[in-house]
Amino acid sequence: xxxxxxxxxxxxxxxxxxxxxxxxxxxxxxxxxxxxxxxxxxxxxxxxxxxxxxxxxxxxxxxxxxxxxxxxxxxxxxxxxxxxxxxxxxxxxxxxxxxxxxxxxxxxxxxxxxxxxxxxxxxxxxxxxxxxxxxxxxxxxxxxxxxxxxxxxxxxxxxxxxxxxxxxxxxxxxxxxxxxxxxxxxxxxxxxxxxxxxxxxxxxxxxxxxxxxxxxxxxxxxxxxxxxxxxxxxxxxxxxxxxxxxxxxxxxxxxxxxxxxxxxxxxxxxxxxxxxxxxxxxxxxxxxxxxxxxxxxxxxxxxxxxxxxxxxxxxxxxxxxxxxxxxxxxxxxxxxxxxxxxxxxxxxxxxxxxxxxxxxxxxxxxxxxxxxxxxxxxxxxx
Amino acid sequence: xxxxxxxxxxxxxxxxxxxxxxxxxxxxxxxxxxxxxxxxxxxxxxxxxxxxxxxxxxxxxxxxxxxxxxxxxxxxxxxxxxxxxxxxxxxxxxxxxxxxxxxxxxxxxxxxxxxxxxxxxxxxxxxxxxxxxxxxxxxxxxxxxxxxxxxxxxxxxxxxxxxxxxxxxxxxxxxxxxxxxxxxxxxxxxxxxxxxxxxxxxxxxxxxxxxxxxxxxxxxxxxxxxxxx
Numbered sequence: 001x002x003x004x005x006x007x008x009x010x011x012x013x014x015x016x017x018x019x020x021x022x023x024x025x026x027x028x029x030x031x032x033x034x035x036x037x038x039x040x041x042x043x044x045x046x047x048x049x050x051x052x053x054x055x056x057x058x059x060x061x062x063x064x065x066x067x068x069x070x071x072x073x074x075x076x077x078x079x080x081x082x083x084x085x086x087x088x089x090x091x092x093x094x095x096x097x098x099x100x101x102x103x104x105x106x107x108x109x110x111x112x113x114x115x116x117x118x119x120x121x122x123x124x125x126x127x128x129x130x131x132x133x134x135x136x137x138x139x140x141x142x143x144x145x146x147x148x149x150x151x152x153x154x155x156x157x158x159x160x161x162x163x164x165x166x167x168x169x170x171x172x173x174x175x176x177x178x179x180x181x182x183x184x185x186x187x188x189x190x191x192x193x194x195x196x197x198x199x200x201x202x203x204x205x206x207x208x209x210x211x212x213x214x215x216x217x218x219x220x221x222x223x224x225x226x227x228x229x230x231x232x233x234x235x236x237x238x239x240x241x242x243x244x245x246x247x248x249x250x251x252x253x254x255x256x257x258x259x260x261x262x263x264x265x266x267x268x269x270x271x272x273x274x275x276x277x278x279x280x281x282x283x284x285x286x287x288x289x290x291x292x293x294x295x296x297x298x299x300x301x302x303x304x305x306x307x308x309x310x311x312x313x314x315x316x317x318x319x320x321x322x323x324x325x326x327x328x329x330x331x332x333x334x335x336x337x338x339x340x341x342x343x344x345x346x347x348x349x350x351x352x353x354x355x356x357x358x359x360x361x362x363x364x365x366x367x368x369x370x371x372x373x374x375x376x377x378x379x380x381x382x
Numbered sequence: 383x384x385x386x387x388x389x390x391x392x393x394x395x396x397x398x399x400x401x402x403x404x405x406x407x408x409x410x411x412x413x414x415x416x417x418x419x420x421x422x423x424x425x426x427x428x429x430x431x432x433x434x435x436x437x438x439x440x441x442x443x444x445x446x447x448x449x450x451x452x453x454x455x456x457x458x459x460x461x462x463x464x465x466x467x468x469x470x471x472x473x474x475x476x477x478x479x480x481x482x483x484x485x486x487x488x489x490x491x492x493x494x495x496x497x498x499x500x501x502x503x504x505x506x507x508x509x510x511x512x513x514x515x516x517x518x519x520x521x522x523x524x525x526x527x528x529x530x531x532x533x534x535x536x537x538x539x540x541x542x543x544x545x546x547x548x549x550x551x552x553x554x555x556x557x558x559x560x561x562x563x564x565x566x567x568x569x570x571x572x573x574x575x576x577x578x579x580x581x582x583x584x585x586x587x588x589x590x591x592x593x594x595x596x597x598x599x600x601x602x603x604x605x606x607x608x609x610x611x
Binding site for chain 2: 003004006007010011013014285286289290291292293294295296297299375376379380
């Protein structure tokens with residue numbers, strides 16, 4: 001087979017400009033294909049790692065909830081852990097470096113077992129009023145390490161009337177579900193609550209673990225019933241259902257990405273098919289000569305298909321490589337979002353499969369034309 | 383001498399639009415092995431059709447075509463393709479080289495269909511290019527060669543697989559007199575020194591003088607025959 005490569009290559013370079021333009025178009029299409037597949041896989045990953053045994057109790061109408069709600073929630077049968085949360089909007093050095101600080105306590109890590117923090121680090125965090133456990137992503141981004149003192153600016157005013165909050169980093173935390181992407185800045189609730197002026201003793205969310213995921217809806221109803229007539233009615237739902245409704249709120253992501261991929265593939269098919277058809281039409285006398293020399297019908301069919309396959313496969317290789325390289329950059333552009341884009345090797349293999357399919361589909365008609373070529377008519381220019 | 387080519391009562395019709403054109407009717411021709419035959423005649427007389435039938439590019443509607451001991455009219459398309467690769471070398475008026483391939487790659491094309499190794503193919507290509515005096519132009523593409531040089535590459539391609547018969551369709555039709563004589567000289571040499579059977583279609587009486595026998599084709603039949611052998 002290797003001996004035919006120069007012939008295939010020569011066919012491709014018969015019209016270099018056309019080949020280069022087609023190659024670039026296919027490569028760009030596969031960049032788009034890769035990124036769309038990445039978004040599709042990323043959202044699937046978000047739903048896959050979201051847990052049905054983790055519930056969030058949020059204020060139904062926006063008003064913060066008293067911290068005492070936590071004790072009542074903990075008494076609901078099936079609830080195994082409850083952590084209060086207060087989120088504070090801050091930035092580091094420059095307003096462009098925005099980040100949310102979570103004020104909570106060690107129970108937070110009982111509700112989020114995917115975060116790797118040691119008992120010793122928890123102990124240190126508990127005993128360090130200004131302590132903070134930061135995600136690996138943030139630590140890497142800002143070059144933080146354990147022992148560093150980090151000043152953050154916030155809209156939340158301190159008792160001294162300052163907007164500067166200082167934290168001591170006591171742990172750097174990894175998320176085993178999303179390695180390298182953990183971007184939380186977790187501080188002590190007590191510190192935030194004591195230092196702030198407004199909303200003292202309030203939480204903006206309670207994070208819960210339950211013992212049976214299949215009872216999530218029932219437990220959620222029981223919790224919300226507890227506070228239905230309070231000043232702060234609640235709305236409780238599992239992380240899974242919250243993310244599902246969040247994804248649905250964006251729109252049917254899967255339908256959207258698949259539609260774009262479908263349109264890209266259709267465009268590719270037409271583009272490559274047209275190029276191959278044109279290329280073959282211009283070379284009819286050359287194929288006639290090959291047949292005259294003894295190349296079989298199947299042989300010339302194979303040559304045309306090989307040209308199509310080489311063109312599509314090389315362009316897909318480039319396009320998918322660019323997409324693979326671009327995905328971490330896209331993810332890094334949205335550090336506050338969970339891993340929303342992903343490109344597993346399976347997606348790359350699918351991309352190659354699609355490239356081969358496009359190559360065969362677009363090369364088949366011209367290849368069949370060459371296969372059925374009447375040598376006598378073609379040599380006579382008819 | 384044995385017959386390299388025998389055409390017996392061969393008829394051939396073509397359909398052009400609604401018209402049925404009988405190009406050959408009851409044509410008989412025998413070409414001895416090692417002969418250099420010139421097929422002459424006016425345009426549309428059926429010369430190229432005869433060449434196509436001998437080369438296994440076309441099937442007769444009636445009659446028998448025997449070439450190199452094989453009844454071509456009984457062979458199917460796939461068998462004819464293999465047969466062509468083994469027995470026939472074609473030389474065309476407009477050279478019909480692959481423009482993107484170098485001279486040596488063009489000459490190598492028929493050898494791609496054989497089981498020869500890369501080094502054997504390379505060796506055979508060099509010999510063929512030596513025969514036509516173009517070894518120093520092996521790496522050049524057709525666009526970098528003159529018409530005569532391109533036709534020499536085409537001849538090298540035709541002989542590289544050592545075929546029994548060389549079929550030439552107006553091989554000098556696109557060349558000036560001097561270059562045409564060089565090409566015809568090579569064909570004559572191949573016929574005399576290597577014993578190749580050469581059948582050449584030509585309009586040119588001067589080109590036909592290189593042949594050992596000349597036959598006229600007119601209205602689908604042989605009308606006249608002269609020989610110098």
